[in-house]
Amino acid sequence: MKRFFYRSQQAAVGAVLLTVSLLLVxxxxxxxxxxxxxGGLFLPVIGISTTGQAALQSxxxxxxxxxxxxxxxxxxxxxxxxxxxxxxxxxENVRLVKENNQLREEYNRxxxxxxxxxxxxxxxxxxxxxxxxxFNWWRxxxxxxxTNKEVRLNQPVISVRGELVGRISEVGPLxxxxxxxxxxxxRFSALLKESRSQGGIVSPRQYSADPRVVELTxxxxxxxxxxxxxxxxxxxxGGFPKEIPVGVVVDSWISKDGLYTExxxxxxxxxxxxxxxxxxxxx
Amino acid sequence: MxxxxxxxxxxxxxxWPRLWLGFQPDLTPALLVCAGLTLxxxxxxxxxxxxxxWLDSLSANPLGLSVLPLFIAGWxxxxxxxxxxxxxxxxxxxxxxxxxxxVPLLQVWLLRLVGSNxxxxxxxxxxxxxxxxxxxxxxxxxxRLAKLLDRWLSHPSHDPNRWPNENRQIVRGKN
Numbered sequence: 287m288k289r290f291f292y293r294s295q296q297a298a299v300g301a302v303l304l305t306v307s308l309l310l311v312x313x314x315x316x317x318x319x320x321x322x323x324x325g326g327l328f329l330p331v332i333g334i335s336t337t338g339q340a341a342l343q344s345x346x347x348x349x350x351x352x353x354x355x356x357x358x359x360x361x362x363x364x365x366x367x368x369x370x371x372x373x374x375x376x377x378e379n380v381r382l383v384k385e386n387n388q389l390r391e392e393y394n395r396x397x398x399x400x401x402x403x404x405x406x407x408x409x410x411x412x413x414x415x416x417x418x419x420x421f422n423w424w425r426x427x428x429x430x431x432x433t434n435k436e437v438r439l440n441q442p443v444i445s446v447r448g449e450l451v452g453r454i455s456e457v458g459p460l461x462x463x464x465x466x467x468x469x470x471x472x473r474f475s476a477l478l479k480e481s482r483s484q485g486g487i488v489s490p491r492q493y494s495a496d497p498r499v500v501e502l503t504x505x506x507x508x509x510x511x512x513x514x515x516x517x518x519x520x521x522x523x524g525g526f527p528k529e530i531p532v533g534v535v536v537d538s539w540i541s542k543d544g545l546y547t548e549x550x551x552x553x554x555x556x557x558x559x560x561x562x563x564x565x566x567x568x569x
Numbered sequence: 570m571x572x573x574x575x576x577x578x579x580x581x582x583x584x585w586p587r588l589w590l591g592f593q594p595d596l597t598p599a600l601l602v603c604a605g606l607t608l609x610x611x612x613x614x615x616x617x618x619x620x621x622x623w624l625d626s627l628s629a630n631p632l633g634l635s636v637l638p639l640f641i642a643g644w645x646x647x648x649x650x651x652x653x654x655x656x657x658x659x660x661x662x663x664x665x666x667x668x669x670x671x672v673p674l675l676q677v678w679l680l681r682l683v684g685s686n687x688x689x690x691x692x693x694x695x696x697x698x699x700x701x702x703x704x705x706x707x708x709x710x711x712x713r714l715a716k717l718l719d720r721w722l723s724h725p726s727h728d729p730n731r732w733p734n735e736n737r738q739i740v741r742g743k744n
Contacts, residue, residue, distance in 0.1 A: 298614035302640045305618055309633030310683065317632050324626035331578050417627065420580040422592045422696060423677070423687030424629040428581075455629075463629075470686045471629075492690030495591045558587060 322458045329460060332416050336430070408527060409568035410444070411435065415560045416461065425452075425469040425497060427560060432458045442526045442566045449554035450519060450530045451563050466557050467532070468500050474525050476502060476532055479516035481509050487517070487532065487551065498553045499536065505547040511538035517551050527569040572711075573600055573616055577623040592696045597624060598668040599707035601639045605646030606655045606664075607715055613643045630676070631683055638675035642668040661712055662705040669704025673697055 309317065370378075417428035431437045443451045443464045452472055455465040465472040467487070476487045485505040502517060515535040521528030531554055538549035576596060587593045597620050604616045621636030646653070646664060654660045674697070680687050 292610075295610040298610040299644070302614045302618055302636060306633050306636050309636075310631065312632075321626050321632045324622055324632075327574075327623070328578055328581075328627065331575075332582065335578075335582060417581045418584065418587070418593070419628045420577065420593055420595065420624060421628045421630060421676075421687075422595075422693070423680075423689065425688070426629055428627075469629075470688055493688040493693040493696075494690065495692050495696075559584075 318456070322456075325458070326460075328417075332430075332461075336414070336416060407569075408566045410564040411437070411567050412446075412562060412564055413437075414562055419463075423493065425466040425472075425557065426455065427452075427464045427466060427563075429462050429464055429563065429565070430460070431565070432460045432462050434459055436567065437462050437565055440525065442530070442569065444530060444564050444566065445555040445560065446562055446564060447554075448531065448564075450526065450532045451555050451557065451560065453525060454565065464563070466497070467553060467555075468497050468557065475520040475522040476517050477520040478505070478509065478511065478535070479518050481515075485517075485549075497557045498533075498555075500533070500551050500553060502535070502549045502551045503541070503546065505538075505549065507540065507545075507547055509547065511535055511547055511549050513537055527566070570616065570619060572715075573597070573620040574623065576600055577620060577627065580624075581627045590699070592700070594700050594703045595669075595673065596704060596707045597635075597639060598642050598672040599665045599704040599711055601643035601672075602646050602661075602664050602668045602704075602708050603711040603715060605643040606650055606653075606661070606712060608647075610647065613647050614640060617643050629685075630680065631685065634679050634683065635676055637679065638672045641675065642672050658709050661708040664705075665708030666701045666705035668708075669701035670697060673700065 309320075312320070411431065413429040413431045415427050416430045419426040429437075429443075437454060437457055439454055439457055441454045443453060445451050450467055452464045452466040452469070454462050455471070456463040474487055476485055478485070485502045487500055487502050491501065505511060513535055517532040517535065519526040519528060519530040519532060533551040533553040536550040536552050538547055540546075541548050580593060580595060580597075600620065601613070601617055604613050608616065617640035618636050621639050622633065624630070624635045625632045646668070653664065677687060677689065
């Protein structure tokens with residue numbers, strides 16, 4: 287402990303304590319601006335990372351097309367007289383069937399997305415997820431649009447397939463933060479799709495390893511809550527528009543005081559694997 | 570500093586550890602332990618300040634909250650490093666594990682102190698334990714990486730007793 291009292295070390299300790307104290311007593315607005323400025327230091331690496339990922343993806347696609355064309359080239363290289371064996375043809379057939387199924391699934395998914403996009407009454411903006419809160423006790427993602435593209439505070443965010451993801455909680459000039467459903471600070475009103483019973487989705491009261499499970503609470507006791515029932519936003523409170531799909535009921539129970547029913551809801555959107563989301567700009 | 574910057578960036582932007590482990594590991598305590606073992610007082614406090622500020626700028630934590638726990642971890646190691654067998658793998662692992670367990674607990678305690686309401690629960694204990702072990706593993710890796718970089722990037726210090734000494738030319742005559 288003797289080392290602690292050296293003068294140069296006192297200066298180092300003092301500097302840290304002073305900085306922390308100043309930051310914690312600073313007005314909230316100044317702190318938010320400072321936070322945004324410091325977070326902006328990561329923009330160059332985010333840019334490099336995004337560009338690198340895109341380049342790798344395109345390289346991967348090139349690789350795939352080359353590999354796929356390989357059997358044909360091999361057959362051609364054997365000359366016009368050489369014919370492939372039955373085993374080779376069977377192998378090729380299995381591969382083509384598999385590929386066909388994958389393409390069909392992708393086509394169906396894209397068609398669904400396109401159809402959903404045409405059917406919704408809101409205007410949306412497609413954005414890329416570029417980061418995530420490094421701490422496990424918060425659930426937030428960072429998107430690559432900010433005030434430069436008219437992203438505003440509290441705008442709802444949905445997945446590409448139209449399931450509820452969260453809302454904008456911080457807006458910077460080039461990036462914004464989205465508070466995910468399941469964060470303690472993202473609460474909103476929801477209802478059971480079939481019975482239209484009002485309820486409020488609250489974040490999990492305890493940290494859960496599965497981020498897709500949240501709790502629906504304050505449901506009236508006379509409502510029958512069954513596993514598999516759909517949950518949608520109610521539109522009350524003005525935070526989210528009505529009828530955005532949220533999830534399905536997993537199980538339910540009467541609260542400890544017996545005044546209301548609570549249920550666990552599994553979210554439709556896989557919040558751990560979000561790459562692209564939609565911000566509702568006009569709703 | 571560059572290491573801290575890259576580590577914070579990777580923790581925020583690399584998704585595969587979260588997909589594999591179910592949580593995002595936080596290896597910054599290991600980095601501060603490594604700083605405490607190798608750097609000077611000013612450098613330890615600067616590393617703690619910058620790492621904490623960068624971490625908080627990318628999270629919902631109040632700005633500056635992570636500085637103090639990281640600084641405490643780094644400073645504790647720095648203060649007692651003469652008493653620690655710091656080149657030993659096992660010692661590095663134990664210090665890293667202790668720091669990896671203590672820093673998140675301190676962060677949560679400070680969060681509650683400033684009135685924030687983070688998600689807590691018994692499953693977080695499991696996460697905290699695994700994260701502490703990961704920090705324990707990371708300290709030797711960071712320590713060796715730092716030594717390697719130091720050897721590559723800094724000029725070797727002059728040692729008059731080193732043999733063979735390249736600076737000395739022995740001219741031998743015929744006699």
